Amino acid sequence: MTAPTVSPISRRTLLKGSGGLVIGFSLAAAFRNAGLLAQEATVAPIGTPAATPSTEPGLIGTPAAQTQEDIQTRDVSGDTIDSWLSIDGQGLVTIYCGKVELGTGLWTSLTQMVVEELDVPMASATLIAGDTLLTPSQGTTAGSKSIQVAGPVLQQAAAEARMVLLTRASERLGVPMDDLQVEDGVVTALFDATKTVTYGELATDTFGMEITGDAPVKAFDTYRVVGQSIPRIDILSKLTGGEAYLHDLTVEGMVHARVVRPYVRTMDGIGATLGSLDDTAVRAMPGVIDVIQNGSFIGVVAEREEQAVRAADALQVTWAQTAPLPDLGQIYDLIREMPAEEEETVRTGDVEGAFASQTARMLEATYTQPYQAHASIGPSCSIADVRADGATIYSSSQGVYALPAAIGPIIGLAPEQVRIIYKEGPGCYGHNGADDVSADAAVLSKAVGRPVRLQWSREGEFAWEPKGPAMVMDLRGGLDNEGNIVAWDYTVFTPTHSTRPGGQPGNMLVGQQIDPPVEPATLGQTGGDRNAPNNYSIPNQRLTVHWNETPALRPSALRSLGGLANATANETFMDEMASLAGADPVEFRLRHMADPRAVEVMRRAATRAGWMARPSGPQFSGVVPAADGTVTGRGFAFARYETEFAYAAVVVDVTVNPADGTVRATRVVVGHDCGLIVNPDGLQNQIDGCVIQGLGRALKEEITFDGSAVTSLDWSTYHIMGFADIPLIEIELIDRPDQPPLGAGEPAICPMIAAVSNAIFDATGARLRNGPFTPARVLEALAAVTG
Amino acid sequence: MQSTPATALSITVNGQSHDVEATPETPLLYVLRNELGLHAAKFGCGLGQCGTCTVHQDGQPIRSCVVPVSEVAGTEITTLEGLGTADDLHPIQRAFIAEQAAQCGYCIPGMMMTGAALLQTTPEPTDAEITEAFAGNLCRCGTHTRIVRAIQRAAGNVAGTTA
Numbered sequence: 001m002t003a004p005t006v007s008p009i010s011r012r013t014l015l016k017g018s019g020g021l022v023i024g025f026s027l028a029a030a031f032r033n034a035g036l037l038a039q040e041a042t043v044a045p046i047g048t049p050a051a052t053p054s055t056e057p058g059l060i061g062t063p064a065a066q067t068q069e070d071i072q073t074r075d076v077s078g079d080t081i082d083s084w085l086s087i088d089g090q091g092l093v094t095i096y097c098g099k100v101e102l103g104t105g106l107w108t109s110l111t112q113m114v115v116e117e118l119d120v121p122m123a124s125a126t127l128i129a130g131d132t133l134l135t136p137s138q139g140t141t142a143g144s145k146s147i148q149v150a151g152p153v154l155q156q157a158a159a160e161a162r163m164v165l166l167t168r169a170s171e172r173l174g175v176p177m178d179d180l181q182v183e184d185g186v187v188t189a190l191f192d193a194t195k196t197v198t199y200g201e202l203a204t205d206t207f208g209m210e211i212t213g214d215a216p217v218k219a220f221d222t223y224r225v226v227g228q229s230i231p232r233i234d235i236l237s238k239l240t241g242g243e244a245y246l247h248d249l250t251v252e253g254m255v256h257a258r259v260v261r262p263y264v265r266t267m268d269g270i271g272a273t274l275g276s277l278d279d280t281a282v283r284a285m286p287g288v289i290d291v292i293q294n295g296s297f298i299g300v301v302a303e304r305e306e307q308a309v310r311a312a313d314a315l316q317v318t319w320a321q322t323a324p325l326p327d328l329g330q331i332y333d334l335i336r337e338m339p340a341e342e343e344e345t346v347r348t349g350d351v352e353g354a355f356a357s358q359t360a361r362m363l364e365a366t367y368t369q370p371y372q373a374h375a376s377i378g379p380s381c382s383i384a385d386v387r388a389d390g391a392t393i394y395s396s397s398q399g400v401y402a403l404p405a406a407i408g409p410i411i412g413l414a415p416e417q418v419r420i421i422y423k424e425g426p427g428c429y430g431h432n433g434a435d436d437v438s439a440d441a442a443v444l445s446k447a448v449g450r451p452v453r454l455q456w457s458r459e460g461e462f463a464w465e466p467k468g469p470a471m472v473m474d475l476r477g478g479l480d481n482e483g484n485i486v487a488w489d490y491t492v493f494t495p496t497h498s499t500r501p502g503g504q505p506g507n508m509l510v511g512q513q514i515d516p517p518v519e520p521a522t523l524g525q526t527g528g529d530r531n532a533p534n535n536y537s538i539p540n541q542r543l544t545v546h547w548n549e550t551p552a553l554r555p556s557a558l559r560s561l562g563g564l565a566n567a568t569a570n571e572t573f574m575d576e577m578a579s580l581a582g583a584d585p586v587e588f589r590l591r592h593m594a595d596p597r598a599v600e601v602m603r604r605a606a607t608r609a610g611w612m613a614r615p616s617g618p619q620f621s622g623v624v625p626a627a628d629g630t631v632t633g634r635g636f637a638f639a640r641y642e643t644e645f646a647y648a649a650v651v652v653d654v655t656v657n658p659a660d661g662t663v664r665a666t667r668v669v670v671g672h673d674c675g676l677i678v679n680p681d682g683l684q685n686q687i688d689g690c691v692i693q694g695l696g697r698a699l700k701e702e703i704t705f706d707g708s709a710v711t712s713l714d715w716s717t718y719h720i721m722g723f724a725d726i727p728l729i730e731i732e733l734i735d736r737p738d739q740p741p742l743g744a745g746e747p748a749i750c751p752m753i754a755a756v757s758n759a760i761f762d763a764t765g766a767r768l769r770n771g772p773f774t775p776a777r778v779l780e781a782l783a784a785v786t787g
Numbered sequence: 788m789q790s791t792p793a794t795a796l797s798i799t800v801n802g803q804s805h806d807v808e809a810t811p812e813t814p815l816l817y818v819l820r821n822e823l824g825l826h827a828a829k830f831g832c833g834l835g836q837c838g839t840c841t842v843h844q845d846g847q848p849i850r851s852c853v854v855p856v857s858e859v860a861g862t863e864i865t866t867l868e869g870l871g872t873a874d875d876l877h878p879i880q881r882a883f884i885a886e887q888a889a890q891c892g893y894c895i896p897g898m899m900m901t902g903a904a905l906l907q908t909t910p911e912p913t914d915a916e917i918t919e920a921f922a923g924n925l926c927r928c929g930t931h932t933r934i935v936r937a938i939q940r941a942a943g944n945v946a947g948t949t950a
Contacts, residue, residue, distance in 0.1 A: 103891025231887060235884055236873055236884065237873075238892035238893075239880050239883055239884060239892065239895060239896070240827070240871070240873040241826050241867050241896065242873065243826065244826075244892065245826075247826075247829065247830065250821075250824070286810070304817070305817050306813045306814065375927055377831055377839060377891070377893050377927040378830060378831050378893050425891075426891050427890060427891030427893070427928045458831070458834060681887055682887075685890055688929050688930065689928050691929065692929030693928075693929050715832060715834070715836040715837055716836060720925060723918045723922065723934075723935070724918050726931040
């Protein structure tokens with residue numbers, strides 16, 4: 001029963017990076033000020049000092065006493081308690097956090113972790129995050145690592161703050177520290193209840209201490225707030241029309257903009273330059289302030305939003321294509337053939353030797369992953385106020401701390417002259433348009449000398465957002481005479497899954513379009529091999545990664561990065577190997593699994609689902625078509641996120657209509673172990689999201705393009721799950737309070753496609769290896785089976 | 788600088804009459820958000836496909852991103868702010884909060900407007916009726932099951948709960 005601790009070394013490592021962004025929210029303030037929201041529709045000017053600037057002007061969660069000097073001199077080092085926490089005379093706690101809220105409930109959970117350590121009520125805490133001038137950088141908010149990585153940092157800061165407060169209380173009350181207890185921010189002597197002092201009374205000065213890493217954090221079995229389903233602190237504003245989103249902000253003097261871009265993009269450039277621009281008519285349109293052309297970057301700025309929309313639609317623009325898009329029908333062949341950096345990342349035993357000498361039965365299969373979109377429900381938005389001596393930019397980027405260095409050079413400012421303030425947008429699920437739109441808005445604001453609000457169009461978001469890239473996975477496996485796996489050879493063709501700005505102006509779309517254009521920067525290979533290494537005990541293994549250098553569309557992080565595609569290949573192939581062995585797919589996995597946590601997750605999911613052990617396939621299930629001709633099947637899949645973090649096993653029941661190829665998931669059971677559960681209700685919400693988004697990516701989602709443009713530009717051409725598609729979802733949460741909390745926004749999506757594919761096989765005997773499993777692909781696979 | 792079209796258009800929103808500055812063909816959504824400061828209805832697609840901009844016209848759900856403001860003159864427009872406020876929540880808002888039916892939450896105001904209209908005509912909907920009513924509302928986070936539960940809670944169809 002060891003309390004989790006964080007070493008100062010690892011903490012400092014985490015804090016590396018620059019930039020940050022913060023947004024404030026407070027349960028107490030949210031409810032206290034809720035009635036004011038409607039009136040506070042105007043945000044103070046940003047960019048230059050206002051009389052009483054705030055972290056989030058006009059919004060809740062603003063420390064009242066903050067002056068411009070406070071902001072400019074605030075310690076954001078992360079090395080001191082004060083850079084993370086402050087307490088005022090009323091005992092109200094402000095948490096300064098480097099991780100932003102992406103709609104997952106993170107701020108609620110992080111606040112729980114801090115108030116737990118401090119022994120203060122949830123309602124006394126306000127969390128501010130993602131303001132590059134106010135909050136320490138904790139890098140990009142991504143990878144579902146915020147609870148896992150940032151949580152312990154904040155816990156440690158809170159534990160150190162509590163130690164300082166108890167030291168002060170001890171001196172003030174004349175009572176040894178060991179004889180003090182704290183409840184709801186009130187310190188009381190254990191043996192003399194008359195001796196009492198509040199945190200507010202003790203907060204006479206800043207903490208003035210470096211983080212030592214020495215203060216003990218609480219033992220998990222004393223937790224009172226962590227582990228509880230605390231309601232979301234951000235929900236009231238979101239559900240009552242408050243200024244919950246960046247999109248809702250209004251800045252004094254703000255004007256509106258739209259940008260016009262070619263619907264072509266590659267990793268090494270936009271793929272088209274400006275051919276011709278005729279803006280004569282547009283300049284005469286009502287409300288149009290300016291048409292901005294800088295190189296191949298085109299934007300219109302107007303007094304009113306609808307005027308900007310009309311003006312953008314009316315612009316006469318032609319593009320000169322420099323890099324045609326490849327034939328979508330040949331995309332997977334091209335992925336194999338394109339220039340790539342080859343890397344062998346796993347070599348265990350002797351794969352070729354095992355295939356040659358120990359293998360009784362061998363199997364080969366290829367799986368493909370289509371281009372898929374973040375498809376945020378609202379297009380990306382930003383408000384930028386760029387002035388000669390500095391800029392303030394509201395952004396929904398996951399990586400606010402990297403934006404000053406990426407945007408500054410584009411607008412002629414030093415990074416330290418650029419303040420980014422995070423404000424939540426629609427869920428992003430990764431690197432969507434939020435970064436690019438921020439740079440676009442900054443360029444337009446600089447051009448017109450006014451604060452500019454820019455929201456991309458729906459078509460723009462689908463066309464310009466970075467894509468979850470297409471991939472190809474080749475697998476070979478060998479079974480020995482006993483039907484156990486002796487060899488596993490995995491080859492993946494993938495581009496990097498991150499083209500985040502990384503502080504590079506050339507990685508912003510506008511940076512590549514302005515005159516002179518900035519070359520995209522190479523930031524290394526990331527994420528394409530995520531979950532390519534499996535967790536099974538297989539004596540001979542090899543993993544080879546071909547890092548594609550010229551993918552058709554700009555790739556970047558989409559929920560789980562390569563984790564979903566690689567888990568799809570691994571776990572579908574595992575099912576194919578189980579079939580080859582004539583084994584029950586769950587039993588087959590368990591026989592190759594040594595990790596007891598993985599075993600329990602799989603057993604719990606299977607038990608909850610009522611799994612009946614048998615080999616997969618209609619000949620074993622004895623399924624007979626229903627009156628309407630449909631058949632049913634059940635599939636299983638497992639993944640441990642990034643092969644080393646949270647565990648998820650899923651059982652998916654499907655109904656397949658062999659007549660028209662439609663597949664419907666009817667029930668999904670999830671077993672889930674992410675260590676300590678901070679907020680069970682929030683966790684279930686995230687798992688629901690993984691299941692539903694995972695089903696969409698299995699059954700519906702595919703970006704299409706022709707030679708010159710992305711063609712899936714709206715909701716009638718890019719299909720996501722609707723209410724009619726939603727299965728019954730049942731979740732088995734395994735709480736391990738003695739284990740560190742692990743990120744939970746992505747693990748459960750990883751096994752989803754494989755479980756659907758395996759269920760379709762169980763129902764029909766047809767293997768689906770190329771997603772999404774649309775009716776056409778299902779019919780094709782069925783035809784292949786029936787010959 | 789401000790171009791003020793010479794229109795005398797007036798619309799009624801949440802029981803109050805407002806003179807509209809926008810030109811008649813301007814989508815209602817922009818007027819609600821930018822002229823009246825009513826931010827619950829969101830821009831999602833501008834194509835009438837996703838439902839994030841849903842408001843009521845004489846009690847019926849409409850997509851305010853594709854309805855010209857001139858078309859709603861003489862009718863009663865209700866936005867989420869007209870149903871309930873943070874201080875005086877509408878039962879459907881209470882139900883969504885009770886079910887914690889939001890992830891990013893961007894689509895949820897539109898969901899509540901669709902739900903409130905459904906409950907007006909179908910006070911005790913089946914899940915199938917909810918699914919049908921929400922066919923034009925998209926959620927990308929995957930909050931669907933909670934949204935359905937929230938509608939059922941608001942309808943009083945959840946045992947032991949009142950919204």
